[in-house]
Amino acid sequence: ALVLVTGASGFLAAHACQTLLEKEFKVRGTVRSKEKGEYLVNLYKNSNFSYTIVPDIRPPNAFDEAVKGVDAVLHMASPFQVNVVDPEDLVRPAVQGTKGVLESIQTFNCVTIIPSVKRVIITSSIASITVPSEPGHVFTETDWNTLSADIVAREGINAPGMEKYRLSKVSAERAAWEFVDGQKPTWDLVTVCPLMIYRTIIHECASVERLNTSIAQLRVAFTPEGAKRGEDAGRQAGNWADVRDVAEIHTQALLQQKAGGNRFIAGGGPFSWQMMYDSVQAFGHIDGLDVDQLPKGTPGSDRNTVYMVTSNEKAKRELGIKFHLMGECVRDTLLSLKALGFF
Numbered sequence: 001a002l003v004l005v006t007g008a009s010g011f012l013a014a015h016a017c018q019t020l021l022e023k024e025f026k027v028r029g030t031v032r033s034k035e036k037g038e039y040l041v042n043l044y045k046n047s048n049f050s051y052t053i054v055p056d057i058r059p060p061n062a063f064d065e066a067v068k069g070v071d072a073v074l075h076m077a078s079p080f081q082v083n084v085v086d087p088e089d090l091v092r093p094a095v096q097g098t099k100g101v102l103e104s105i106q107t108f109n110c111v112t113i114i115p116s117v118k119r120v121i122i123t124s125s126i127a128s129i130t131v132p133s134e135p136g137h138v139f140t141e142t143d144w145n146t147l148s149a150d151i152v153a154r155e156g157i158n159a160p161g162m163e164k165y166r167l168s169k170v171s172a173e174r175a176a177w178e179f180v181d182g183q184k185p186t187w188d189l190v191t192v193c194p195l196m197i198y199r200t201i202i203h204e205c206a207s208v209e210r211l212n213t214s215i216a217q218l219r220v221a222f223t224p225e226g227a228k229r230g231e232d233a234g235r236q237a238g239n240w241a242d243v244r245d246v247a248e249i250h251t252q253a254l255l256q257q258k259a260g261g262n263r264f265i266a267g268g269g270p271f272s273w274q275m276m277y278d279s280v281q282a283f284g285h286i287d288g289l290d291v292d293q294l295p296k297g298t299p300g301s302d303r304n305t306v307y308m309v310t311s312n313e314k315a316k317r318e319l320g321i322k323f324h325l326m327g328e329c330v331r332d333t334l335l336s337l338k339a340l341g342f343f
């Protein structure tokens, strides 16, 4: 089967393409330039990989050519940035890119009598799920972020960057489900909601400024200047995911018929930087890293932390996912940053 992966040059998408190729899918990636496409051709060295250029996901019809003849679509292209001023700079590409790819599928993948697309997977985010909650609430796929739209409507360009991003993701995911409700297409939809994703960087990343947002945050937390100390180290920093698990969830969501019509939270669970520091120190020795020189935070500072928890039970139960451990994920992220000279 031929799978279209949009935004193939991104951190997660480069791994998703690799996982699909390992499972012997044919993959067509969309990239913004020939250079990014050729980088991936050299990376995979697999004749089942090809690319097509979609310079911008915002204009209508952007995906008309890309969707022709594909059997499934993984829509991953979306800006993940938290330093924009105008919220529309995130919301517009997220929503229009999502609607645009679905419209192109409806129009151009259905030109044959039997449309070939069977399943569309939209990479959403935990940003589409969580809102501030009572301690003890465990977030599942039935929860929706109903807050970011209000915050951004009220505060406009002064809204926190993360809320602007969260709004872009929840708006895009809602648009996808509304599209399916309204159009009743022949294919079905799955949305995957990853937590903050880490591990090895395999996509082209020419400079530290170009690191994707999640990895960039981990890098800073492991530098002497950015390391968290005291209580800060023990506070919840977010919820984490291993990119191998997130790629596998997308792949299983393609392979398993029963996944259709579902959302899946993708990731390990909550973390504080203290947890991450401890998880690396627990190795004692790591070839290629001076473990003793890495930040140690304030051991014990997370002892009383009450975490905002997301459940990954549905992905385990319905897709058979076995999640990796935090220590390996953090170790491999650091090794990868080191290999690129960014750490």
Ligand code: NDP
Residues within 6 Å of the ligand: 006, 007, 008, 009, 010, 011, 012, 013, 031, 032, 036, 054, 055, 056, 057, 058, 075, 076, 077, 078, 079, 080, 093, 123, 124, 125, 126, 169, 193, 194, 195, 196, 197, 198, 212, 213, 214, 215
């Ligand atoms: P990256 O920034 O590495 O990848 C984003 C991709 O989207 C890149 O290929 C980028 O192209 C492309 N893109 C962005 N805007 C446009 C546009 N206007 N036109 C064309 N292409 C565009 O991010 P990640 O790999 O981290 O994220 C991938 C997906 O996963 C996103 O949907 C993100 O929201 C989601 N996600 C990520 C999480 C994380 O922790 N990383 C957590 C939860 C969800 P280019 O490379 O040319 O810039």
